[in-house]
Amino acid sequence: MIAASAGVLPLDGGLVEPALSAPLSTHADVADRAFVKRGSGEIQPVLALADISLSFGGVAALRDIDLEVAQGEIRAVIGPNGAGKSSLLNVISGLYRPDRGRVRLGEHSFAHVPTARLAQHGVVRTFQNLAVFKGLSVRDNVLMGLAHRVRAGFLRQIAGTPLARRIDTENRAAAEDVIGFLHLREVRDRAAGTLPYGLLKRVELARALVARPSLLLLDEPFAGVSLGEKRELAAHVRNARDLYGATIVLIEHDIGVVMGLSDRVAVLDYGRKIADGTPDQVRSDQAVVDAYLGVAHADETELAL
Amino acid sequence: MFDYQFLIEVLVGGLLSGVMYSLVAIGFVVIYKTSGVLNFAQGAMLLFAALTFVSLVERGVAFPLALLATLAIMVALGVGVERAVLRPLVNQPPITLFMATLGLSYVIEGAAQLLWGTQVHGLDIGISDVPLDIAGVFISQFDLFAAAVAGSLVTLFALFFRITRTGLSFRAVADDPFAALAVGLRLQRVWAIVWTVAGIVAFVAGLLWGARLGVQFSLSLVVLKALPVLVLGGFDSIAGAIVGGLLIGAIEKLAEVYVGPLVGGGIEAWAAYVVALAFLLVRPSGLFGQKLVERA
Amino acid sequence: MDTIASTSHRTGPVAESILVGVAAVIAFGVIPLAGSDYLMDAVLTPFLALALAAVGLNVLTGYAGQVSLGSAAFFAVGAYAAYNLHLRVPELPLLLDLVLAGFVAAAIGIVFGLPSLRLRGFYPAVSTLAAQFFVQWALTKFGWFSNDNPSGVIDAPALSFAGYSFTSAAGRYLFSLAVVTVATILTLRLLQSQTGRNFIAVRDHEIAAKVIGVPLLQTKLLAFGVSSFLIGVAGVLWAFAYLRTVEPAGFNLDRSFQILFIIIIGGLASLRGAFLGAAFIVVFPLMLSRLGAALLGGVFDSGVLEMSQRIVIGALIIAFLITEPRGLIALWDRFRAAIGRRTGRPRQDISYN
Numbered sequence: 001m002i003a004a005s006a007g008v009l010p011l012d013g014g015l016v017e018p019a020l021s022a023p024l025s026t027h028a029d030v031a032d033r034a035f036v037k038r039g040s041g042e043i044q045p046v047l048a049l050a051d052i053s054l055s056f057g058g059v060a061a062l063r064d065i066d067l068e069v070a071q072g073e074i075r076a077v078i079g080p081n082g083a084g085k086s087s088l089l090n091v092i093s094g095l096y097r098p099d100r101g102r103v104r105l106g107e108h109s110f111a112h113v114p115t116a117r118l119a120q121h122g123v124v125r126t127f128q129n130l131a132v133f134k135g136l137s138v139r140d141n142v143l144m145g146l147a148h149r150v151r152a153g154f155l156r157q158i159a160g161t162p163l164a165r166r167i168d169t170e171n172r173a174a175a176e177d178v179i180g181f182l183h184l185r186e187v188r189d190r191a192a193g194t195l196p197y198g199l200l201k202r203v204e205l206a207r208a209l210v211a212r213p214s215l216l217l218l219d220e221p222f223a224g225v226s227l228g229e230k231r232e233l234a235a236h237v238r239n240a241r242d243l244y245g246a247t248i249v250l251i252e253h254d255i256g257v258v259m260g261l262s263d264r265v266a267v268l269d270y271g272r273k274i275a276d277g278t279p280d281q282v283r284s285d286q287a288v289v290d291a292y293l294g295v296a297h298a299d300e301t302e303l304a305l
Numbered sequence: 306m307f308d309y310q311f312l313i314e315v316l317v318g319g320l321l322s323g324v325m326y327s328l329v330a331i332g333f334v335v336i337y338k339t340s341g342v343l344n345f346a347q348g349a350m351l352l353f354a355a356l357t358f359v360s361l362v363e364r365g366v367a368f369p370l371a372l373l374a375t376l377a378i379m380v381a382l383g384v385g386v387e388r389a390v391l392r393p394l395v396n397q398p399p400i401t402l403f404m405a406t407l408g409l410s411y412v413i414e415g416a417a418q419l420l421w422g423t424q425v426h427g428l429d430i431g432i433s434d435v436p437l438d439i440a441g442v443f444i445s446q447f448d449l450f451a452a453a454v455a456g457s458l459v460t461l462f463a464l465f466f467r468i469t470r471t472g473l474s475f476r477a478v479a480d481d482p483f484a485a486l487a488v489g490l491r492l493q494r495v496w497a498i499v500w501t502v503a504g505i506v507a508f509v510a511g512l513l514w515g516a517r518l519g520v521q522f523s524l525s526l527v528v529l530k531a532l533p534v535l536v537l538g539g540f541d542s543i544a545g546a547i548v549g550g551l552l553i554g555a556i557e558k559l560a561e562v563y564v565g566p567l568v569g570g571g572i573e574a575w576a577a578y579v580v581a582l583a584f585l586l587v588r589p590s591g592l593f594g595q596k597l598v599e600r601a
Numbered sequence: 602m603d604t605i606a607s608t609s610h611r612t613g614p615v616a617e618s619i620l621v622g623v624a625a626v627i628a629f630g631v632i633p634l635a636g637s638d639y640l641m642d643a644v645l646t647p648f649l650a651l652a653l654a655a656v657g658l659n660v661l662t663g664y665a666g667q668v669s670l671g672s673a674a675f676f677a678v679g680a681y682a683a684y685n686l687h688l689r690v691p692e693l694p695l696l697l698d699l700v701l702a703g704f705v706a707a708a709i710g711i712v713f714g715l716p717s718l719r720l721r722g723f724y725p726a727v728s729t730l731a732a733q734f735f736v737q738w739a740l741t742k743f744g745w746f747s748n749d750n751p752s753g754v755i756d757a758p759a760l761s762f763a764g765y766s767f768t769s770a771a772g773r774y775l776f777s778l779a780v781v782t783v784a785t786i787l788t789l790r791l792l793q794s795q796t797g798r799n800f801i802a803v804r805d806h807e808i809a810a811k812v813i814g815v816p817l818l819q820t821k822l823l824a825f826g827v828s829s830f831l832i833g834v835a836g837v838l839w840a841f842a843y844l845r846t847v848e849p850a851g852f853n854l855d856r857s858f859q860i861l862f863i864i865i866i867g868g869l870a871s872l873r874g875a876f877l878g879a880a881f882i883v884v885f886p887l888m889l890s891r892l893g894a895a896l897l898g899g900v901f902d903s904g905v906l907e908m909s910q911r912i913v914i915g916a917l918i919i920a921f922l923i924t925e926p927r928g929l930i931a932l933w934d935r936f937r938a939a940i941g942r943r944t945g946r947p948r949q950d951i952s953y954n
Contacts, residue, residue: 093812119814131809135801135870143795144802148814150795154823157794158787164794171795207813343723393923400668403723404865405922407858411915419908529734529854532727540723569742578731582716585724 046247052101061087063271076258077251079268085251119148122214134193142175145210178210198229218250321448323554324455329531330546332506339499345406348528349413355511359520360421383501426520533581545593633771641774648883649777650838655863655875657831663870665824666804671729672860674736677852678706679833680840706833707826714825740849754848757841773842868928877929
């Protein structure tokens with residue numbers, strides 16, 4: 001993990017050995033990832049939703065959603081506001097419990113994903129309205145992404161025992177690595193609360209990547225940033241997959257960015273999945289055009305990636 | 306042999322003093338509903354109003370005139386608080402606003418006593434405290450009167466919120482301050498009015514409490530009685546404040562009479578808190594509070 | 602919010618350690634020799650106890666974001682626990698009594714912190730208020746806690762450690778100073794560790810912290826435990842080194858507010874702020890009474906003093922929350938930065954705070 005500074009990472013795309021992080025991973029973690037890779041011939045999906053339904057007080061937010069995400073792909077879920085995208089992400093990260101259906105993360109299947117153990121399963125997420133810790137410096141924000149790996153109790157941390165110090169050194173090295181990768185070096189000592197929005201999006205991405213997740217969930221990563229920043233962020237997202245080996249699920253209503261960036265796109269409308277396929281397939285799908293693209297064509301031309 | 310008549314007497318006494326708690330709690334709810342501020346200074350406002358009124362009367366001001374003057378002062382206080390405290394702190398986290406109201410309560414308490422002195426004042430609002438004998442159960446006339454006042458105040462509020470334009474705009478602000486702003490409601494004006502209303506509620510509660518306990522510093526501590534009521538009833542529900550107040554009043558008296566002797570008495574200081582917190586573990590949003598949806 | 606790491610970063614480690622060294626020499630060496638008994642007895646010892654309590658409350662409120670209105674309860678638990686440990690297990694050295702009293706306070710703190718796990722927002726404030734009333738009631742009600750004193754009053758034993766006794770004003774001051782120094786350093790280390798980052802993460806964005814894998818239950822309870830431990834130890838100093846005779850009424854709600862006001866005025870989430878705020882709270886009434894007496898003479902009696910004190914403190918709270926939520930410590934840092942610029946030493950900007 002420490003050795004894997006951005007400079008020496010192999011550039012062979014999504015096939016970066018996930019076991020790079022083995023020395024710091026828990027046993028379950030290692031087993032998870034190994035299993036994902038194994039499966040001779042048929043590739044085990046990193047994430048699979050089966051028959052997910054969710055309603056709030058009688059109003060259906062999600063209806064019978066199936067979704068599979070393969071290792072190493074960038075998978076977009078798009079749809080108009082209120083289509084259920086955020087609910088979907090909240091189900092995957094366990095903030096909502098679906099009424100029906102199961103969520104499969106690697107080899108584990110859940111009726112209700114345990115949010116507190118998400119990070120141990122190699123899953124991280126970002127938030128639409130930015131969830132950086134404003135009172136912490138950029139570096140400390142990134143270090144928070146490794147919080148689940150600090151196994152030394154607080155007394156050991158006070159005393160600075162060898163174990164606590166070793167973990168600390170390793171984590172700091174990993175954080176420096178990601179900070180460099182996302183060009184955050186100049187601001188790493190600044191309190192996050194003092195930074196502009198676009199930069200904070202990157203800080204949040206860095207916090208997500210530092211743990212080298214096997215699955216990265218991005219909640220409207222391009223919302224509220226300028227066109228230039230969008231292009232830059234999109235490049236970072238692609239690099240996150242290519243260099244860090246993360247499988248990526250992103251939800252977005254800005255179709256333009258998504259079509260250029262994603263391998264496969266699922267479209268939600270009124271809580272139902274109305275289309276699923278490559279960007280080209282989705283673009284030419286009549287149901288999608290009717291439900292969504294027709295009104296959002298302006299967006300599409302906004303950014304040609 | 307268990308004395309049921311005594312039980313009923315204790316229960317009714319508790320419910321009636323609970324009405325007084327409700328009265329204080331309503332002042333909190335009105336402010337919380339519209340501005341999301343838990344106003345710790347409500348007790349200080351209550352003390353300030355009662356002390357001002359009593360001192361004016363003692364200085365020979367006629368009863369109705371003193372009433373009007375105190376009302377005017379409470380209006381000025383409400384507007385002043387909006388100007389000096391709330392407006393500069395708009396968009397701050399609720400905890401910051403809460404701490405600001407702690408500071409505010411110190412200022413108001415200090416000012417009230419610096420202005421009018423620290424001695425205890427008797428307050429006679431002309432209601433005798435002779436118990437009525439209703440079917441063998443003794444009930445304080447004063448408590449009944451207080452209950453009637455609280456009841457009519459609540460009815461008045463309910464009508465105000467449902468019928469008048471201002472009342473409707475309050476509800477709009479409570480539901481969504483940003484949307485309310487967008488459609489042109491002036492948040493600052495609404496807040497100033499809300500604090501004024503809370504000031505008037507504090508005045509009424511202050512008169513009733515003052516008549517019972519004497520007008521003195523400890524009057525501001527009734528704020529501490531209202532907190533468990535709010536926890537139980539939900540911070541944003543007037544109905545909750547009423548039912549919560551009644552429940553807390555009854556529980557407190559029952560606990561004091563039936564549990565108190567087992568542990569040496571004096572448990573009314575914390576019994577309400579323990580009950581309210583225990584209840585919360587079962588129902589986090591209180592009896593009538595809006596369910597908190599965890600937003601990611 | 603102030604992160605501790607910023608201090609050394611801003612001034613450079615060398616300048617900072619020189620400053621700390623000079624302060625230590627003055628505090629441990631010069632003051633006990635040259636200071637008057639009044640200074641140590643009536644100003645510095647209560648200052649130290651309140652500063653430590655404020656450090657403790659800051660862990661909970663400033664760093665972990667849970668408002669507490671019950672600090673005085675944990676203050677009292679510390680004092681009465683140490684008293685009873687000394688009384689009933691006389692074999693234990695006093696220093697051990699002090700630490701164990703801290704643990705007793707921590708245990709009580711964790712119990713009253715439990716509701717905050719299910720509930721956010723104002724509920725910790727309410728449950729700590731419950732602690733406030735419950736503890737004060739229990740100490741008055743049950744004679745056992747005060748060795749059957751009718752009004753719950755306890756007389757603290759003389760301070761002693763390793764055969765030395767610390768009964769003089771200077772001795773009690775030094776004892777307090779040593780305890781506060783050690784406790785503060787340990788707290789500082791905790792806050793700089795991952796646990797400290799977890800506290801702030803839970804405060805700033807609880808859901809994000811949970812998703813990342815911060816154990817919320819453990820983190821919040823730890824904040825309650827550490828905070829109450831420190832406040833409990835401070836309570837021992839308050840009772841044993843400062844007042845020496847205490848009653849439950851001395852640990853009332855006003856004391857809780859006083860400690861909360863120290864951290865608001867001094868600076869939330871700043872240990873230096875806790876000390877600055879405590880200094881202010883101790884010195885301010887003394888200044889105000891001198892000033893009042895000089896300006897108004899006889900009119901300015903103790904009642905007027907108390908009321909004007911309330912008004913000024915309350916107004917200061919509001920003023921700080923509006924104009925400088927980071928408190929006195931932010932003013933102090935800005936002042937030092939200005940001095941630094943005038944003397945031409947290059948300094949980092951204070952943006953990181």
